[in-house]
Amino acid sequence: MPRAARPPRRRPNAAHVLIAGALLAGFLASPCAAAEPLFAADYLSFDTGGRPFSVAVADLNRDGFLDVVTANQATGSITVLMGQGNGNVGTTIDCPFCTGNFRVGNSPVSVAIGDLDGDQIPDVVVADLSTDSVLVLIGAGDGSFKSRRGIHMGVGSSPFFVAIADLDGDGHPDLVVANERGNSISVLLGVGDGTFKPRTDFPVGLDPVAIAVGDLNGDGKLDLGVADLGDNYPPPPRE
Ligand SMILES: [Ca+2]
Ligand SMILES: [Ca+2]
Ligand SMILES: [Ca+2]
Numbered sequence: 001m002p003r004a005a006r007p008p009r010r011r012p013n014a015a016h017v018l019i020a021g022a023l024l025a026g027f028l029a030s031p032c033a034a035a036e037p038l039f040a041a042d043y044l045s046f047d048t049g050g051r052p053f054s055v056a057v058a059d060l061n062r063d064g065f066l067d068v069v070t071a072n073q074a075t076g077s078i079t080v081l082m083g084q085g086n087g088n089v090g091t092t093i094d095c096p097f098c099t100g101n102f103r104v105g106n107s108p109v110s111v112a113i114g115d116l117d118g119d120q121i122p123d124v125v126v127a128d129l130s131t132d133s134v135l136v137l138i139g140a141g142d143g144s145f146k147s148r149r150g151i152h153m154g155v156g157s158s159p160f161f162v163a164i165a166d167l168d169g170d171g172h173p174d175l176v177v178a179n180e181r182g183n184s185i186s187v188l189l190g191v192g193d194g195t196f197k198p199r200t201d202f203p204v205g206l207d208p209v210a211i212a213v214g215d216l217n218g219d220g221k222l223d224l225g226v227a228d229l230g231d232n233y234p235p236p237p238r239e
């Protein structure tokens with residue numbers, strides 16, 4: 001059951017929803033106006049699978065309300081929380097392949113949502129850290145997925161983050177994955193039907209764990225920003 005909660009302390013396996021206040025609108029209208037809180041004092045808390053590591057939102061069942069998906073590293077699952085339009089979500093879904101928690105692998109740590117097969121229905125992709133793969137789940141349009149197995153594709157070592165973007169500009173969404181132990185990113189170009197061409201790897205810095213996509217130099221082509229966890233280590237002391 002969803003809980004409109006004021007939890008005394010954080011719960012380890014939960015997704016939290018913070019409801020934004022009117023701070024930005026008020027600030028822009030009158031810089032001298034008293035600041036309102038950016039978020040409501042309380043947050044809403046919903047149970048997920050074990051150790052939720054990543055979260056994404058999209059309207060999976062196209063009812064006009066955003067839904068929430070978490071990737072749960074400890075239980076090898078995703079949790080689909082169907083939005084009710086007021087910040088509340090339900091933890092169960094009336095569908096054959098997903099009843100709250102949905103097993104997707106051994107160690108899913110990143111989730112992204114986009115329409116990967118061009119049917120206007122959001123699909124989900126999950127990076128599985130322990131199997132060096134990503135899993136594509138094609139959405140059925142009601143919050144469930146067309147196949148429990150999904151489509152597995154190999155990537156580099158220890159995929160820690162996955163993003164969706166049309167990197168080559170052909171109109172088909174592509175995948176880009178940060179491979180933490182591989183010190184690389186994997187790019188999988190989309191065919192447009194939910195499948196992808198074999199990956200191409202590009203070396204980056206040490207321990208890449210996150211990617212942002214945008215046109216950084218203004219040439220109309222998408223570029224990548226990669227966060228390298230290992231490159232922030234301080235240099236060893238001099239002898
Ligand atoms: Ca929805
Ligand atoms: Ca789709
Ligand atoms: Ca593309």
